[in-house]
Amino acid sequence: MSELVVVGVDGSPSGFDAVAWAADDAFRAKGALRIVSVVETWPYQVPQIAAVEWESSMTERAREILAQAEEIVRERRPTVDVSTRVIAGKASVALREQASEAAELVVGRRGTGGFAGAVLGSVSMSVAGQAPGPVVVVRDGGAAAYGEVAVGVDGSPAAEPALAYAFRQAELRGSMLRAVHAWPPPFALAPDFSCDIEALRESHLRITREQLTPWQERHPEVKVVTDVQCGHPVKTLAGAGERADLLIIGSHGRSGLGSAVLGSVMRGVLHHAHCTVAVVRERH
Template identity: 45%
Template sequence: MSGVVAVGIDDSVSAAKAADWATDEAARRNAALRIVRVREPWASEYPIGRVGGFEAALTDHCRGMLARAAQRAAARAPGVTAGTALPTGAVVERLLQESTTADLLVVGGRGMGGFAGLLLGAVGLGLAGRTVCPLVVVRGYTDDQTHVVAVGVDGSAGSEAALRHAFEEALLRRSAVRAVYAWTEPAFASLSGLFFEEKITAMRPWLAPWKEKYPDVQVSESVICRHPVPALVDASKEADLIVVGSRGRGAASSVVLGSVGHGILHRAHCPVMVVTSPGPR
């Protein structure tokens, strides 16, 4: 595998972790790394923006940030070719443009504009479900690895896309796939045991083609009578990456990111990959 892994950065600690994750991923994929710092034009609208030399100083600051990020990437993964970009515009829109030419887009869980109480930054939320390539929002990233890629499945088109990327990632990482099918039947919760065999039977054909295509990837199956968000959040505690489709069975076609995707992005304990579902967006 090759291609381009793009990462959006700012001055935040979250962005630095995202850049580290993107560097490691580029090394796994034998891909180029593209480090992007979007220079927002808002500064010129404030009094400080009209101070002589401010624009040049801001540009120099951004270029310095990119240079330091490239140096950090080179030290972390010497074999990765890192390039930088300093576009001007709205952050989400410019990163959406990056997603049209990248194979993967990476951002931090919360940027410089996020309040301490927020669980997910505006950039990640604005991108999720809208990117052309898969999006990774980096949360809870450490160098300690579990060698598990978790993926939420429900038989939808979004689930199918998520499975494809989960197996690809597992192969790259020499990791196992844990497929999680969480379902709720509120009216019959006390009789949930009666439904398990039916759900397991339904799950098998979803996984079968991927098991055949990736015979070296170990797979475990979890069928859980529980709302998908807490079930997948729990799975993320023991995973290096969790993969979800942008829309599952419960989402209307007009919704770019379903409620499950939102919940996982806000609460996951590991990086989250959101795979944009095929069909109307």
Template identity: 40%
Template sequence: MIVVGVDGSRAGLEAVGWAAAEAALRRVPLRVVHAIHRWAVETEQGRYAGVARWMREGAQTVLAAGVDRALREHPGLTVEAEILPGDPRAALIRASERAELLVVGNHGLSAVRGLLVGSVAYGVAGHTPCDVVVVRETPAVSSGEIAVGLDSSPWTAHVLTFAFAEAALRGAALRAVHVWNRYETGGGFQAVPDDFFEDERNEVRQLEETLAGWSERYPDVTVIKEIVQGHPVDALREAARGADLLVVGSRGRGGLKGLVLGSVSHAMLHHSPVPLAVIRRPV
């Protein structure tokens, strides 16, 4: 099942459109959800019963618009709708416990002007038990390509599992982007050998080792290997411009303990020009 959160905003409906298409590809049901205050869900009598009923009716209107969008674009899709009680972030995280994917829009109705990603999108990415896709806008015309950012972190295999499976599902090519920087200091505060960044062949070899065996598992997926010297955020943003989806891990090799999102995944929440898949760190 795929869960998508809606709130009545345009971004929420764009998320529904993306989630419905993904559910159709995976042949799984779509669950459209909307969160309101718990007291509004539970209050049937008393002084504020009328207000609570008004909020529930508004929630049903929002859900109906989401369901209508999904079924209009994918008539044969199985779609459920549900009002969730509580804070949207906590409610979506709970709802994702039985999902294989959670989809949200990058902005909601309460988005603060000047911020490129809303608090709900930021609040769920990296916190859910499933992978999260944040939808800003979908390309008008499919490029037939998915981009994935790679590093040498221990959980890169989980990122590649999602990226290759998604490319195979869509019949798309996979652009594997490895970014290196001569002045990088490596993971955390670990010392780096003096010659680590002196020869680009080291980076080529690292990318080859990372991708070893994947083409055998997904022979129909064309892999485009791209090695870029520079800042990861700039390189991934540029790679995403020619893609339908950008895939990153929730944590990179330099992630500090206690942080849920790494600096690159955090930045791409704000700057990815296409839907962004944030792959959870395995527990």
């Protein structure tokens, strides 16, 4: 897989934060950086001349935004190979297509459109939920460095791409990796059910360690902390993000109930985490 990092930018402060994050990650990976600005098609049903004027105006604006973004990269990481590209189309679709060519896609939490009070932009959510490979949704503004990467582990094969990305990130950063496994308390699902909570915890701990062992053998230099907790996955993962530079979660990409449940966790983490979040889908 290429070490190309693609970042989407739309002129918003959140987008420029994403550019800075992407520049740092491309530098760590010794990869190239492509900055993309998407020009949406004319949104109003009026005479065609307006559409032509709209596209021309928006394309010129996109080039100005790309020039600003490129300047950020050259000042921050002058050795990174950076290129820019203007693409016409629907932003979420265009960015998903770009993701198929890249090692990772980086976007800001909020764009220039939508509601001012929204925590997460619709484009960011759409891309994170559907694009192949890692999609990084960058926290707004600067953040303290904790020297820790956190990853959600659930024991399923679908978590493997997230673990691969997490160990790679921890290795490149020289950071500790916190593997977080959250399991809901049984009495929350069935109040009359009684069981040995400690035995359940040991079972979940064993599952987590078994999944981590092959990755630890491949990356012996990465220090791993196993964090198994009884609690709601969204709350537990968001809590881990409070002391992490990057929080990584997987996406099963299944149909039916499994996809709906996991999708709710992904949305919850993206909305509630106070750090940069990477959602990793398996590449088909």
